[in-house]
Amino acid sequence: MSWLPLKDEGNSLFARGNYQAALEKYTEAINATTGNDEEDKVAVLYANRAACRLNLKRYHDAATDAKKATQLDPGYSKAWGRLATAMSALSSYSGSINAWEKAIETLKSKDEKSFSAPEAKQLQQYQEGLQAAKLAAGGASQPVRGINIPGRHGQLPWDRALSMRAELMAQGINGLPSSAWVILGAYDEFRSGVDIMKSGGRVQTPRGLMYQGHTKAIEGITNGIMRDERVFVIDDPSFPDKLRDQMIFECQATKAWETEGPEAIKEDALRRQRQNGWADVRPALAMTIRGWILRAFLESHAKHNHALAVEMTTNALEVLEWGRSTWRTVAKSDRGVIFSDTFTRCVRSHRLQYMMKECVDTASKRSPLQSAERLNEIKSEADAIIREIGDHPLDKSQEYDPGFVLSFVVYPRAAALAIKGYCHKELVKTKTLRGVEEIRDHFTNAGNCYLEAAVSYPEDDEQHIWFLHCAVDNYFQAGAPIKLTLPMLEGIRTASEKVKKIWEYSALAMQGRDQVVRDALGMEEEIKGLLRQGRYTLEDSVCPERS
CATH class of the missing domain: 1.25.40.10 (Tetratricopeptide repeat domain)
Structure with a gap:
């Protein structure tokens, strides 16, 4: 044999x-x-x-x-x-x-x-x-908890953004960039999917208990998450069960691959496309990919199973990259939107975040050398996303709404920069660096990445002030002069009121965002006091004690 x-x-x-x-x-x-x-x-x-x-x-x-x-x-x-x-x-x-x-x-x-x-x-x-x-x-079997469960009806970010819609529309696409555009686009997509999901349900028929509903719910929900994952909210105790039923229904309706891995899917997709055409394989591929995206999101955010979220998004990217290469000359209307640059980019961006979370959770199980290798791997992936965004700009012949540009170009790049900053900062902790200068360089690089991420976000996005805070912390560790850090502290103060207009009640607010603002105000006041007393100049570096 x-x-x-x-x-x-x-x-x-x-x-x-x-x-x-x-x-x-x-x-x-x-x-x-x-x-x-x-x-x-x-x-x-x-x-x-x-x-x-x-x-x-x-x-x-x-x-x-x-x-x-x-x-x-x-x-x-x-x-x-x-x-x-x-x-x-x-x-x-x-x-x-x-x-x-x-x-x-x-x-x-x-x-x-x-x-x-x-x-x-x-x-x-x-x-x-x-x-x-x-x-x-x-x-x-327990209810999914902890994913941005609303506590203030009518005051959540999308509610605040909805009240600004007329103002935004009046400014037009050339108005000041605002995170309201992002959350509005995400909310519209997410809510459309949820509404379709809620319209379906199990009914008694002569053939027994069956699910009756419509497809496109998972498309709307995943589009919302990809535009801005902060839009995901569970507003009904039955939401997880309905979502599970909808997933099963849409998988069956589109003949999606429910348990197969990328290798089997690639082989079968080619066969189905040859035999039955795009009308058969396009919805199946779309549902399979979107199912992985949604499951990865839930595994990471609800169950903290970041490793499985990495695998599912890796599977999605493997099929997407294969399809983009195999069917590169096929029209978008045939092969589907999932193979577009912006869609694939968002999947990569989500996977990068899961990679970072998995790295954080398993750091104690790794040796310093293993931790450094993993951090450098994540940093390389962040660099690859940043390069991809630069190499594949949006089509200038088309007009895009500001929310689309922010969600699919600006935010993925900013998120990759922030993760690069995190990797530089954490590399110091691995104790694999040589000498004080190399340590200072990593803190400086971390500060640079966080600062570039911060200024990429609109000033009214909570992530703007969060990453300014991260930049300040790392610049302090690097011994940067006051003339560099003080404007950032002032920026946190001036942006905080703009942020509250939309993001006063958010998951990040519950995780200590407002304490960061209070810390920044205290630091700013303390540094300015030291400057007035002549104890320091703008060229000096200082790390004031925190209260």
Whole structure:
């Protein structure tokens, strides 16, 4: 059998921890069996490739391979165990429970008295996995909380921005940039999606209980999140259940890929496009990508599972980049908006944020060198986004509303700059730098990045004053002169009232934004007092004590 030597090579590579190379060997072996009478005998190859993908944290592709292995050999307990592991990692706990039960059932099909020591240990692992999945499923059934739940009816940012709509329209597209444009555009999209979602529901029919509704809800909700994620609000206890039902309904209506990974989707999308045309594959791809975007957002913000959010957005980008290359000459009206520069950019921007959050959460588990490597990786991705925005400006022949420009050009660039600033600051903590000068350079670079991010945002956006504050902190650490930091403190003061006009009640306000403003006012007053007393000049550096 020509595939056996390839399988053995894969096993050897896997044993040495070279999972990517092992994956490629198993793929070669699978290709060697395709189309002949050996194809139904090689469940082990798919199960082994699933193990590689589990170790590479490519859980969707791992689930696809493990599922294929169980289809080829329904009695293969290891394949069921790997499918269960992948489904748990994807927070698909009902699927994980079912797979664990199958793993236990198939393993127990032989007499337990004749179990070898490894098989007995395997059974124990499967039973522990089943219990963990059941516990996780119980936790997942609780209402989603903590995502900008409103506390002041009529006073939230979009309410304030709505009251400014007439004023903004009167100023026109050439008026002063305002975050009201951003939140209005995001709110209009998000609310349209929510309204469509709420119009649907389960109804009793002669064929039983069925869901009746309309598509485009997930499109509106994800468009809102991509324009400005701060617009996401849960205003109804039934919202999570309705959102889940809507996701299932739209996946079925568009024939989207619900559990498959990028590799399987790319292969199947080509086949479906050739056989059935764009009317079949375009909505399926759009729903699959938007489903990943929405799930990544919820995993990160509601469950703090940032690693899974990174994987889902990475999956989305893999399919998007592949589609942009494969169908680069296909009209946008055929392949769909998801392959546009601005859409792909927003997915990259979201992934960058999840990468940073995952880095923060796992910092204590890394060595200083590992932390430095991860921070530099994130910083490189931020640089790539900034370059991409510069290399792909908006089409000058088209007219865009200010909210679109801010959401899809200005804000992604500003967010990338802020994350670069964070990476420079955190690199100092890794203690991998050489000497005082290098430390000072990183604080200075952090200050520069935060300052550029701050001034990119409109003055009435809360992120403007937040990142001015971050810039001041890092410039102080770098020993910057007062003449550089004092104008920033003054800027926080002058912008704070503009910010409150829209963002008085926001998630960031609840996280201490207003204390930052009070700190800045205190610093400004203290520094000016020291200057009046002649104790310092504008050329001096000073870090006043905080109250």
